Amino acid sequence: DTIPSDINIPDNYVAHTLSTTKPLPPITWNNWWKELNYISTTILTVTPAIAIYGLFTTKLHWQTALFSVFWYFVTALGITAGYHRLWAHRAYNASPALEYALAAAGAGAAQGSIRWWSRGHRAHHRYTDTDLDPYNAHKGLLWSHIGWMLVKPRRKPGVADVSDLSRNKVVMWQHKWYLYLFIIMAFLVPSVVPGLGWGDYRGGFFYAGAMRLTFVHHSTFCVNSLAHYLGATPFDDKHTPRDHFFTALVTVGEGYHNFHHQFPMDYRNAIKWYQYDPTKWFITVCYFFGLASHLKAFPEGEIKKGQLTMELKKLERKSQSVVWPKSSNDLPVITWESFQEQSLTRPLILISGFIHDVSSFLDEHPGGRHLLAKMIGKDASTAFFGGVYDHSNAAHNLLAMMRVGVLQHGLELESERAIPPSQRLQIVRAV
Amino acid sequence: DTIPSDINIPDNYVAHTLSTTKPLPPITWNNWWKELNYISTTILTVTPAIAIYGLFTTKLHWQTALFSVFWYFVTALGITAGYHRLWAHRAYNASPALEYALAAAGAGAAQGSIRWWSRGHRAHHRYTDTDLDPYNAHKGLLWSHIGWMLVKPRRKPGVADVSDLSRNKVVMWQHKWYLYLFIIMAFLVPSVVPGLGWGDYRGGFFYAGAMRLTFVHHSTFCVNSLAHYLGATPFDDKHTPRDHFFTALVTVGEGYHNFHHQFPMDYRNAIKWYQYDPTKWFITVCYFFGLASHLKAFPEGEIKKGQLTMELKKLERKSQSVVWPKSSNDLPVITWESFQEQSLTRPLILISGFIHDVSSFLDEHPGGRHLLAKMIGKDASTAFFGGVYDHSNAAHNLLAMMRVGVLQHGLELESERAIPPSQRLQIVRAV
Numbered sequence: 107d108t109i110p111s112d113i114n115i116p117d118n119y120v121a122h123t124l125s126t127t128k129p130l131p132p133i134t135w136n137n138w139w140k141e142l143n144y145i146s147t148t149i150l151t152v153t154p155a156i157a158i159y160g161l162f163t164t165k166l167h168w169q170t171a172l173f174s175v176f177w178y179f180v181t182a183l184g185i186t187a188g189y190h191r192l193w194a195h196r197a198y199n200a201s202p203a204l205e206y207a208l209a210a211a212g213a214g215a216a217q218g219s220i221r222w223w224s225r226g227h228r229a230h231h232r233y234t235d236t237d238l239d240p241y242n243a244h245k246g247l248l249w250s251h252i253g254w255m256l257v258k259p260r261r262k263p264g265v266a267d268v269s270d271l272s273r274n275k276v277v278m279w280q281h282k283w284y285l286y287l288f289i290i291m292a293f294l295v296p297s298v299v300p301g302l303g304w305g306d307y308r309g310g311f312f313y314a315g316a317m318r319l320t321f322v323h324h325s326t327f328c329v330n331s332l333a334h335y336l337g338a339t340p341f342d343d344k345h346t347p348r349d350h351f352f353t354a355l356v357t358v359g360e361g362y363h364n365f366h367h368q369f370p371m372d373y374r375n376a377i378k379w380y381q382y383d384p385t386k387w388f389i390t391v392c393y394f395f396g397l398a399s400h401l402k403a404f405p406e407g408e409i410k411k412g413q414l415t416m417e418l419k420k421l422e423r424k425s426q427s428v429v430w431p432k433s434s435n436d437l438p439v440i441t442w443e444s445f446q447e448q449s450l451t452r453p454l455i456l457i458s459g460f461i462h463d464v465s466s467f468l469d470e471h472p473g474g475r476h477l478l479a480k481m482i483g484k485d486a487s488t489a490f491f492g493g494v495y496d497h498s499n500a501a502h503n504l505l506a507m508m509r510v511g512v513l514q515h516g517l518e519l520e521s522e523r524a525i526p527p528s529q530r531l532q533i534v535r536a537v
Numbered sequence: 538d539t540i541p542s543d544i545n546i547p548d549n550y551v552a553h554t555l556s557t558t559k560p561l562p563p564i565t566w567n568n569w570w571k572e573l574n575y576i577s578t579t580i581l582t583v584t585p586a587i588a589i590y591g592l593f594t595t596k597l598h599w600q601t602a603l604f605s606v607f608w609y610f611v612t613a614l615g616i617t618a619g620y621h622r623l624w625a626h627r628a629y630n631a632s633p634a635l636e637y638a639l640a641a642a643g644a645g646a647a648q649g650s651i652r653w654w655s656r657g658h659r660a661h662h663r664y665t666d667t668d669l670d671p672y673n674a675h676k677g678l679l680w681s682h683i684g685w686m687l688v689k690p691r692r693k694p695g696v697a698d699v700s701d702l703s704r705n706k707v708v709m710w711q712h713k714w715y716l717y718l719f720i721i722m723a724f725l726v727p728s729v730v731p732g733l734g735w736g737d738y739r740g741g742f743f744y745a746g747a748m749r750l751t752f753v754h755h756s757t758f759c760v761n762s763l764a765h766y767l768g769a770t771p772f773d774d775k776h777t778p779r780d781h782f783f784t785a786l787v788t789v790g791e792g793y794h795n796f797h798h799q800f801p802m803d804y805r806n807a808i809k810w811y812q813y814d815p816t817k818w819f820i821t822v823c824y825f826f827g828l829a830s831h832l833k834a835f836p837e838g839e840i841k842k843g844q845l846t847m848e849l850k851k852l853e854r855k856s857q858s859v860v861w862p863k864s865s866n867d868l869p870v871i872t873w874e875s876f877q878e879q880s881l882t883r884p885l886i887l888i889s890g891f892i893h894d895v896s897s898f899l900d901e902h903p904g905g906r907h908l909l910a911k912m913i914g915k916d917a918s919t920a921f922f923g924g925v926y927d928h929s930n931a932a933h934n935l936l937a938m939m940r941v942g943v944l945q946h947g948l949e950l951e952s953e954r955a956i957p958p959s960q961r962l963q964i965v966r967a968v
């Protein structure tokens with residue numbers, strides 16, 4: 107257990123595994139009852155049933171309501187700050203006190219032991235969106251939210267090493283005593299605190315226990331469903347993970363999931379300090395109290411590179427959606443004599459070596475028809491570029507759309523003025 | 538008057554005028570009283586003085602308050618939809634009824650006749666940010682807001698043609714009767730309507746007359762001051778005009794001024810229908826009632842080009858702020874033998890032809906130290922690119938930063954994998 111499970115992994119592991127191992131048959135109306143995972147199905151149906159029964163039979167005291175919210179955050183942080191960022195991703199180091207606290211709190215969220223959870227989660231990151239990912243988002247929202255737990259896994263999740271966790275004292279302690287810790291943290295404490303505090307054992311059990319647990323469950327599940335479905339991809343769009351404030355809100359900060367899949371060992375999910383990520387705030391506070399150290403943050407420049415790539419992609423698409431002027435290579439070369447001659451029959455104007463047909467624009471010219479008209483058959487470069495009026499970049503861009511030819515020997519190739527402002531910076535593809 | 542004033546303008550007009558005509562001496566503490574423009578100074582100080590006197594001596598009836606706001610919008614639209622967009626910029630055509638209404642309403646804003654106003658405004662657009670611009674923003678907020686009207690112009694504004702307006706019946710009618718129209722619309726109507734309506738002549742005079750006029754004045758002035766000072770430059774940053782919602786709010790929609798200076802003959806100042814621009818909404822409503830026609834809108838593709846250029850500029854700056862990997866030209870070529878030999882003393886890994894030194898990363902590797910360690914002195918391309926784990930784009934970018942050499946004959950130049958994702962799209966300069 108303490109030797110990395112992937113130490114001898116072959117170089118073609120993924121392709122080889124996918125092609126040589128067969129998945130179980132797909133779930134259908136005929137076989138689902140045979141394929142159920144009875145333990146998790148029971149937990150995930152009985153808990154909300156208890157909560158609903160409680161809702162209709164038990165008065166909610168305000169103290170119990172407040173305590174339920176508090177206990178929701180305690181146990182959810184056990185998962186987000188503990189299971190997820192500390193153990194699955196090693197995003198920081200925690201002092202023993204904090205480790206024990208997180209391990210206990212996480213047990214109250216009833217999502218299995220740290221080791222089991224991290225095993226699956228690391229496979230999720232290693233094989234995102236493939237069949238080796240236990241909660242493959244390509245199989246639909248229902249599957250990634252809860253379906254994958256209700257039935258037997260269709261495939262063994264891909265190999266993921268958790269030998270570092272097998273060597274961790276706190277993780278193994280929690281693994282060993284998991285059942286007791288679960289009962290204590292999920293139901294005993296939330297019943298006893300309101301009971302001793304303000305005599306509300308029953309409300310504590312139903313609201314801070316069952317109801318709170320139902321919310322924590324679906325909060326975590328949303329990280330696998332909603333966070334792979336809703337929102338933007340500011341860092342990379344290779345895979346399904348997405349950033350959305352709403353997801354962050356319902357998952358105690360795990361909703362900036364596009365960032366997280368790019369930079370999984372960063373202790374933050376949202377980089378800006380003010381973006382909603384209570385888990386990051388909690389870790390920062392622990393750091394100030396000396397309970398956490400070695401907070402890992404991906405280098406800022408590398409994070410910027412991801413954003414840059416995505417923004418460039420967007421701009422490339424935008425630039426492909428507009429019509430660009432003809433380049434000098436695609437235009438006929440016209441002699442001065444021919445330019446003069448043609449100007450007698452249509453309104454041609456020479457500007458920085460290009461010959462433009464302004465027929466459609468004569469009456470539209472904001473500077474008036476007369477200023478264009480008197481330049482027909484002439485070089486209007488000086489007038490256009492500030493002699494008479496320093497035209498806007500937009501006017502220069504528009505001008506280029508009226509190109510019909512290049513004056514022989516006339517192109518000011520060396521000059522900025524031969525290139526419309528919208529074409530001075532261009533996006534090129536390296537491959 | 539009906540022949541364009543700039544019909545014989547020379548090609549070097551701007552430079553020539555600036556170098557051959559002398560401005561009046563600058564305003565100082567010693568000469569300002571000699572340089573005052575007494576008429577406009579009187580109007581711009583007496584009006585607010587009357588308003589303040591009224592404020593302290595006159596009860597405000599709610600009907601008068603409502604009517605004042607209404608009259609504010611009527612007279613302000615006379616300026617924005619009439620003076621500015623219709624006459625100064627010819628952004629649409631108006632039916633005679635609408636023209637007369639706008640000419641009358643605009644007179645109630647006490648900003649001079651349409652012809653005088655458009656003359657100055659066209660010079661402002663033609664010579665933006667130069668000394669030929671009557672309200673040159675480079676001379677400071679106070680100057681462009683109000684200073685330019687309080688003293689004699691330091692220079693004759695640059696030539697701007699208004700012969701089209703001299704040919705316009707409504708414009709000339711307003712010019713002729715301006716004084717009467719001003720008195721009627723600025724003070725008479727706003728006194729009489731509340732007077733006959735609910736017996737509040739006095740309140741009408743002070744609130745709907747003087748107070749409202751003060752607000753309309755400074756609202757228009759903000760277009761010359763605030764709109765050249767506050768906000769973003771999404772379309773072009775060659776000159777001072779800027780876009781800001783706040784400016785739009787206080788100027789009945791003229792606050793998207795960066796757009797406006799790029800596309801002055803567009804009937805909109807804000808392109809999105811929902812962006813705050815009541816003047817655009819007003820024109821649209823007139824269009825639906827057949828009162829306005831030929832609404833000019835700059836082609837969408839050309840508008841996009843402006844945005845694209847500005848966004849590319851920003852990204853170029855961003856890309857210059859990060860450290861990029863060394864290119865193969867800047868790296869030593871290393872033979873296979875030398876690679877093997879050097880790998881004995883430091884952790885070198887070969888991936889797609891580049892040799893990387895992973896010393897600083899061994900213990901940071903999220904996939905664990907062991908997976909890197911076993912690849913030292915080997916080609917890890919297959920494993921890195923999905924054989925074992927399909928690394929994120931971020932990981933590939935980071936990898937490139939560890940380059941220390943190129944394997945002799947080994948560079949997969951033709952392959953995408955030799956180029957980190959952040960360098961596949963690049964911004965290049967055409968000049």
Ligand code: HEM
Nearest residue numbers: 464472473477486489494495497498501505659662663799
């Ligand atoms: C085909 C060539 C031309 C095109 C496409 C063009 C386009 C434009 C455009 C789009 C504007 C609006 C303001 C701006 O965007 O900057 C404008 C304004 C103007 N143009 Fe041109 N122009 C051309 C040629 C000329 C020439 C040759 C002259 C002078 C001899 C001239 C004089 C002016 C003036 C004075 C204005 C300012 C109008 C005002 O703001 O009142 N234009 N032009």
Ligand code: HEM
Nearest residue numbers: 228231232368895903904908917920925926928929932936
């Ligand atoms: C110097 C070369 C390498 C660099 C810079 C590197 C970088 C990274 C980074 C940044 C991650 C985090 C996840 C991500 O961004 O995708 C990662 C994860 C991983 N790497 Fe590497 N890696 C390197 C070489 C390798 C090699 C050669 C292997 C396999 C033989 C490997 C296997 C893994 C695995 C399995 C993970 C997933 C860990 C998890 O999510 O639990 N890496 N690597």
Ligand SMILES: [Fe+2]
Nearest residue numbers: 329330347363
């Ligand atoms: Fe995920």
Ligand SMILES: [Fe+2]
Nearest residue numbers: 190231366370
């Ligand atoms: Fe994760």
Ligand SMILES: [Fe+2]
Nearest residue numbers: 760761778794
């Ligand atoms: Fe302006």
Ligand SMILES: [Fe+2]
Nearest residue numbers: 621662797801
């Ligand atoms: Fe304007």
